[in-house]
Amino acid sequence: VTASGYSRAAAISFFQAAPDVEDWERARRSGTRARLDERHLLASAALPFIFPAELIGNEFFGDGGMRMLAPLSPAIHLGAKRLLVISTRDEKPDPPPTAPVPYPSLGEIGGYLLDTIFMDTLNADLNRLRRINRTIELVDEDQRRRAGLQVMATRVVRPTRDLREVTHQHVGQIPRAVRTLLRALGGWGRDWRMASYLLFESVYCKELIRLGYEDGMAQRDELAGFLAGD
Numbered sequence: 001v002t003a004s005g006y007s008r009a010a011a012i013s014f015f016q017a018a019p020d021v022e023d024w025e026r027a028r029r030s031g032t033r034a035r036l037d038e039r040h041l042l043a044s045a046a047l048p049f050i051f052p053a054e055l056i057g058n059e060f061f062g063d064g065g066m067r068m069l070a071p072l073s074p075a076i077h078l079g080a081k082r083l084l085v086i087s088t089r090d091e092k093p094d095p096p097p098t099a100p101v102p103y104p105s106l107g108e109i110g111g112y113l114l115d116t117i118f119m120d121t122l123n124a125d126l127n128r129l130r131r132i133n134r135t136i137e138l139v140d141e142d143q144r145r146r147a148g149l150q151v152m153a154t155r156v157v158r159p160t161r162d163l164r165e166v167t168h169q170h171v172g173q174i175p176r177a178v179r180t181l182l183r184a185l186g187g188w189g190r191d192w193r194m195a196s197y198l199l200f201e202s203v204y205c206k207e208l209i210r211l212g213y214e215d216g217m218a219q220r221d222e223l224a225g226f227l228a229g230d
Contacts, residue, residue: 001036002064002074003043006053011067013074014040014056024077028067031077050198065118072125082153082226085126086212089119090159107187111194118197129154155226160215164192166207173201 014034024031043054043061053060187194
């Protein structure tokens, strides 16, 4: 469970694992053995300015995505042989505008920044892992074995719909105070990116869970084979 330490300005991955798994230290990120409980989960999901930071030990922690430069790293450090990655972003980029657009509002810029912080690092880390895999594949089996190198198999599951569309369908459930804030910032009605980070109502969350379940079941056989190592 990864959370961002406000004092250290680093991502800390708290883990429970076999005794032979050691802590690790990298630039602005580390792994620390801990007995996991609800505090780690609350800290990992504590979106700044929306949810309170969580005190763990002597430090306050917030959302783990803020400083997580290599989101695949903790699983690899813990000994994973293959990675099932579940993303919340579809792979269809927005088309370029066909006519001049208005100057971006504070709400649109804020949504863009949130999207960059919480989404782009996963794709960047996946690209990095694929490059490493291609390099390892150039090394013969004997050398790989002696050096302890192996190709890391990955499978990525992405939503088949843009989650901003789902947000748009449920904007009526956004609390009045949040709606007022979004309107004041210019984040209402044009781009639902910021709203998608501020909507936590149960009906919306259930819709996301249903979409994820359906997308997963559509790949059931492929996912079962991947997890079985076929």
